[in-house]
Amino acid sequence: MTTAANTVAQKKGFGATLWDWLTTVDHKKIGILYLIGGGFFFVLGGIEALMIRLQLLVPNNDFVSAGFFNELITMHxxxxxxxxAMPLLFGFMNAIVPLQIGARDVAFPFINSLGFWMFFFGGLFLNLSWFIDAAPDAGWTSYASLSLASTGHGIDFYAIGLQIAGGxxxxxxxxxLVTIINMRAPGMTYMRMPLFTWTTFVASALILFAFPPLTVGLFFLTFDRMFGGNFFDVDYGGNTIIWEHIFWIFGHPEVYILVLPxxxxxxxxxxxxxxxxxFGYSAMVFxxxxxxxxxxxxxxxxxxxxGLGPTANAIFAVATMAIAVPTGVKIFNWLLTMWGGSIRVTTPMLYALGFIxxxxxxxxxxxxxxxAPLDYQLHDSYFIVAHFHYVIVGGVVLAILAATHLYWPKMFGTMLSEKLGKVTFWFFFIGFHMTFFLQHxxxxxxxxxxVWTYNADQGWDLFNMISSAGALLMAIGVIVMVINIIMxxxxxxxxxxxPWEDGRTLEWAIPSPPPFYNFAQTPLVRGLDTYWIEKQDGNKKGYIPAEPLSDIHMPHGSFIPFVMSLGLFIAGFGAMFRVEHSWGLPVLIAGLVLTFLSMSLRSVKDDLGFxxxxxxxxxTERGSK
Amino acid sequence: MAHDIEIIEKTPAEYNYKKRNADRAMRGQLMMFALMIFMTLISFTAVQAGFSPLFVIPVILLLAAVQVGLQLYYFMHMKEEGHGLPAMFMYTGVLIAFLTVLTFVTIVWW
Structure with missing residues (x-):
């Protein structure tokens, strides 16, 4: 299959192609950009993880220094x-959700592009800390008293980089949120939305409420460290516990932002x-x-x-356990979906079976x-490390790897090798359990x-060694996947x-990859699993059009999001070096000016699309047949 | 670019119906506006009259809450159809903000 757009793209030179990707506002291309960006950082984080495990391979190891180990765990x-994790999920949301609801793009294509570039520059900013000064070293939670005491610019990189990426x-x-509320095709009621769209919707609502607290917390931290504030500094009447509350008011919903999609x-x-x-669609939604x-x-x-006191601890303990109920509903619904089904164990299905x-x-x-009483025993032990890796790797990373195989044909028009896919799965799955099961x-x-290192003969040696070996298996799994992608x-x-022959939702009714306008005609939705219904009715076109074929209004690409994010990136360096270098303040101002100028350019210039x-x-449609 | 701009003419009945509705809405807006000014006057008077702060502060806060409601529901049209979702998101936000504030005044010690 070659769409007209593809043929044109292949004739373009390198510069034109690059420019196309830098200025794109197409949700499918931004999805791919998120995958590339997220994939790059996933490999970086993976290398950090391998170094952590290498350090803990044997007792009293000195592969890395204690300070560098702190930087490794924080950055990992x-x-x-x-x-x-988040950008990779955003990649799939971007690529798939508009297709699932029968839309031609997201509600705000420009903002979509801006969101990607801010994530990218924020991440770049954070990771440049390795080369410029020192990486952050107060843990990913960056608890205030420790992070305020941290010398060097590590925590500054953390605060500013996450601020930009979080925006x-x-x-x-x-x-x-706006896309799913407003851009559903005719007939796509809320209770006909595919589950991936529903979970994206709820996760986006969580982002809406959870990220402002993070923004506030990071600003407090920024002011405390760079502009002489005392929000968390106990010596000056601040309160270090406030950071913990603010961070976890954001941080707990963040877990669900990851796991719901x-x-x-x-x-x-x-x-x-x-x-x-x-099985139990409405129970799943609920x-x-x-x-x-x-x-x-x-x-x-x-x-x-x-030390919140027994009352607060009891309330939060009960609320925590309550979450197991809806999660259990989901698990049983998945099991009952498989019950009596005609199951094909493809690579994505293998991941799904391993996930449960x-x-x-x-x-x-x-x-x-x-x-709460048991938590006093488990707190800050490797049991916690095992727990959250089981949730995040066993839930989120397996989902990302599964989605890579499931949606690769839809996003790129080629099918990843099933054989290599299964090799990846078994390496990764066995490695994952080897690494984290013993950590309990x-x-x-x-x-x-x-902990940086440990003494021999405490009964920890063997388990740590097995754990490190497992990490290597996971790395092999990921390498096999990269080879798979290249091949x-x-x-x-x-x-x-x-390509999977049993697709049920709208994205499978259109070519892989879809033409840049997605649907030649907006589809009419007659029920849950729209494409499945049409297939059962023998509809060869795949969907019933809800409108006559007519001209399609599409947005222009724009370079402004890139420049806006670049401005914030530059301003970040200015803010950080303001005190010790004379060029700091001018750079801070110049960066902000660049951002605000591009914002006003966006406001002044009328771009009505084409x-x-x-x-x-x-x-195009004839070409894609 | 020949993009058909659809022009829909209203029937007289439709026109009358819309006009009646618009008139009613206008009357509502004016009444609420008068009510808002009246409540503002009460607040200012309460302060000027020199009552005990223990009385004045709760009264002003109560009136402020009522005014926020009126502002949202009348002047920002939340009482009309199709505002269910924004209302849901706003109330969720209010709930979460309330919980956060509650936490900070109860279990964060100073």
């Missing part, structure tokens, strides 16, 4: 959460490869919303040992920690979290609309 956590995330979240991806996989509609809501009521369970036991284990240890017991044996791209065997003519659409 921060990178994986903010710069890898991008907030924009992306608002954009998805993953649930959505797995819901899609279970239905497609069981050839059944989702459980998603309930998890999102309860996610805001439980943040203090990260702070049981702070892995995630349930993470959930069960979560409920254990929800019991290391924690129970008393090994503290974030698939080189072979370039194009696939049709519905029309794709009927003739061009017909030509």
């Amino acid at each position: 956590g921060t990178t994986m959460i903010f710069l890898a 991008g995330t907030l924009m992306a979240g608002i954009n998805f 993953s649930f959505g991806i797995f819901s899609e996989i279970f239905t497609i490869f069981s050839r059944k509609r989702l 459980a998603t919303v309930l998890i999102g809501f309860l996610g805001f009521m439980v943040w203090a369970h990260h702070m049981f040992t702070v 036991p892995s995630f349930v284990m993470g959930g069960v240890t979560g409920v254990q920690q929800g019991a 017991f290391l924690g129970l044996m008393g090994m503290p979290r974030r 698939t791209t080189a072979k370039n065997e194009r696939v049709g609309n519905d 029309y794709v003519t009927k003739e061009e659409i017909l030509r």
Whole structure:
């Protein structure tokens, strides 16, 4: 399959192609940009993880220094959460959600592009800390007293980099909310939305409410460290506990921001490869919303040992355990979706099957920690490390890898090798359990979290060694996947609309990759699993058009988002070096001026977009058949 | 670019119906406006009259809350159809903000 747009793209030179990607506002291309950006940071975070495990391979190791180890764990956590997991999920949301609801793009294509570039420059800013000064070293939670005491510019990089990247995330979240509320095709009622769209919707609502607290917290930290503020400084009447509350008011919903879209991806996989509609669809939707809501009521369970008092601890413990109920509803619905289905164990399905036991284990240890008295024993031990890796790797990373295989044909028009995919899965899955299962017991044996090294003969040696070996297996799995991607791209065997043959939702009704306007005619939705219904009715076109074929209004690309984000990136350096270098203040001002100038340029310049003519659409559609 | 701009003419019945509705809305707006000014007057008078602050502050806060409601529902049209979702998001935001404030005044010690 070659769409007209593709043929044109192939004739373009390198410069023109680069310019096209730098200025694109197309949700499918931004999705790919998110995958590239997130994938890059995922590899960085992975390398950091390998170095951590290498240091802990044997007792009394001195592979890295204690200070460098702190930087490694901090950057591993921060990178994986903010710069890898979230952007990778955003990549799939961008690429798939507008297709699932029958839209031609997101509600605000310009803001979509701005969101990506802010994430990218924020992440770049944070990671430049390795080369410029020192990386942040107060843990990914960056608790205030420790982070205020940290010397060098590490924590400054953390505060400013996350501020920029977090702004991008907030924009992306608002954009998805508006898109899903306003841009659904005719007939796509809320209760006909595919589960991935629903979970994206709820996760975006969580972003809307959870990221402002992070913004406030990071500004407090920025002021305390760079502009002489005393929000957290106890000596001057500040309160260091405030950071913990603000961070976890954001930080707990953040977990659900990551895991809900993953649930959505797995819901899609279970239905497609069981050839059944989702069991208990409305219960699934309700459980998603309930998890999102309860996610805001439980943040203090990260702070049981702070000394909030028995009343507060009891309230938050009960609320925490309540979340197990809607999560259990989801698990049973997935099992019952498979029950009696005609199951095909493809690579994505393999990930989904592996996800259920892995995630349930993470959930069960979560409920254990929800019991405040037990948490006093488990707090800051390797048990915690095991728990959150079971949730985030067993839930989110498996979902991302599954989605890579599931949606690769839709995004790139080629099918990843199933054989290599399964090799990746087994390496990754076995490696994952090897690495983290034993860490539960290391924690129970008393090994503290974030520890640089340990003495021999405490019974920790063997488990740590097995744990490190597992990390290597995971790395091999990821390398096999990269080889898979390169081979698939080189072979370039194009696939049709519905490469998995059992696609149920609208994205599978259009070519892979879709033409840049997605749907030649806006589709009419007649029920849940729109494409499945049409297939059952023998509709060869894949969807019923809701409108006659006419010219399509599309937005122009724009370079302004790139410049706006670049301005903030530059201003960040100015803010950081303001005190010790004379060029600091001018650079801070120049960066902000650049941002505000490009903002006003955007406001002043009328860009009304352009029309794709009927003739061009017909030509493209014929070409893609 | 030949993009058909659709012009829909109103029938007389439709016109009358819309006009009646508009008139009613206008009357509502004016009444609420008068009410808002009246409440503002009460607040200022309460301060000027020199009552005990223990009385004045709760009264002013109460009136302020009522005014925020009126502002949202009448002048920003939240009482009209199709505002359910914004209302839901606003109330969720209010709830979360309330919980945060509650936390800070109860379990964060100084």
